[in-house]
Amino acid sequence: KRTGGNRACFYNEIESDTRARERIRLEAELKTALLRDEIRIVFQPKIDCASMKVVGAEVLARWDHPERGMLAPGCFIDVAEESGLIAKLGDRVMELACLQGRAWLDRGRSMPIAVNVSIRQLEKPGFTARVLEILNFTGFPAELLQFEVTETVAMADPEGVSQTTKPLLEAGITFAIDDFGTGYSSLAHLQRLPFNTFKIDRSFISRLAADHHSRSIVQTIIAMAKSLNYEVVAEGVETEEQHVFLKEHGCTTAQGFLFARPMPADRFESWSRGFLQP
Ligand code: C2E
Ligand code: CA
Ligand code: CA
Ligand code: CA
Numbered sequence: 001k002r003t004g005g006n007r008a009c010f011y012n013e014i015e016s017d018t019r020a021r022e023r024i025r026l027e028a029e030l031k032t033a034l035l036r037d038e039i040r041i042v043f044q045p046k047i048d049c050a051s052m053k054v055v056g057a058e059v060l061a062r063w064d065h066p067e068r069g070m071l072a073p074g075c076f077i078d079v080a081e082e083s084g085l086i087a088k089l090g091d092r093v094m095e096l097a098c099l100q101g102r103a104w105l106d107r108g109r110s111m112p113i114a115v116n117v118s119i120r121q122l123e124k125p126g127f128t129a130r131v132l133e134i135l136n137f138t139g140f141p142a143e144l145l146q147f148e149v150t151e152t153v154a155m156a157d158p159e160g161v162s163q164t165t166k167p168l169l170e171a172g173i174t175f176a177i178d179d180f181g182t183g184y185s186s187l188a189h190l191q192r193l194p195f196n197t198f199k200i201d202r203s204f205i206s207r208l209a210a211d212h213h214s215r216s217i218v219q220t221i222i223a224m225a226k227s228l229n230y231e232v233v234a235e236g237v238e239t240e241e242q243h244v245f246l247k248e249h250g251c252t253t254a255q256g257f258l259f260a261r262p263m264p265a266d267r268f269e270s271w272s273r274g275f276l277q278p
Helices: 016-036 077-083 086-106 119-123 127-138 151-156 158-171 187-192 202-206 212-228 240-248 265-274
Strands: 039-048 054-065 069-071 113-116 145-150 174-180 197-200 231-234
Touching (some): 016 054, 016 086, 054 086, 086 113, 086 119, 086 265, 119 158, 151 174, 158 174, 158 187, 212 231
Parallel strands (some): 113 145, 145 174, 174 197
Antiparallel strands (some): 039 054
16 A cells, blocks of 8 residues: 555564564665665645645655555654664655755745654764755755654653754754654753644544544644744644634644645645645
């Protein structure tokens, strides 16, 4: 399955030593994949809740596997992180994203792009330098680039994160807390970290209709974002009711299958042309 989850990756019911061997094989394959340039990216639009305009795109990695087809990140990000291959993979994703962003810019479309960055990438020395290098050689403006960092990990070492991110912030890159609401962030940390966007985790959005706790949590996150002067993006919006709820409660931006699935650059381009432009 194209955008499917982990199910499509491997056999489920295999013995654990087989699974361990599978993992080792996967790591070797991923190494080869990076050499053979099998990493692709897809784009999912972010929509302004009120105006319905496309206000940006999230970049999601795919592995164009020679035998198993297009693999979703659920199949390989964990292995990439554990093996240290995430740095190379992340660099490649960022490079592809910035190249595409630059190509759109050259055709007169200024599209803000968000790239997922794992804490393993942020921790590695040289990350900042490589990002600046990629921006430099692609000519993609830092102001159009956002990094999405998952809440849990970002909060483990707020001091370290804020050190690494300082030069990137100064360059104009912005940071979003991904999967907000699911991690362990202390509210005290929020102030010290360089984020300016919350991405409300999909789990809260999917329970909006059924569960009044989720409604309260979503409303609270939106209110908190507003008072901190943060942007707030709801992820995993699948129904019109969810969209209406979010709009009525002042959520600025939404993303999800209701609007579009992640798609390759050329499809994203024609899709968003038919949609309202930024
Ligand atoms: P994420 O950052 O939370 O990305 C959103 C995921 O939700 C994507 O799955 C997207 O396809 C899916 N999604 C979007 N809208 C909907 C919806 O309405 N309903 C449902 N059910 N799902 C929706 P995907 O592409 O499989 O990515 C999974 C995760 O892999 C991402 O979660 C992100 O944490 C990670 N990831 C993806 N690309 C990269 C990358 O380049 N680097 C790193 N470090 N992580 C990545
Ligand atoms: Ca994300
Ligand atoms: Ca997310
Ligand atoms: Ca997620």
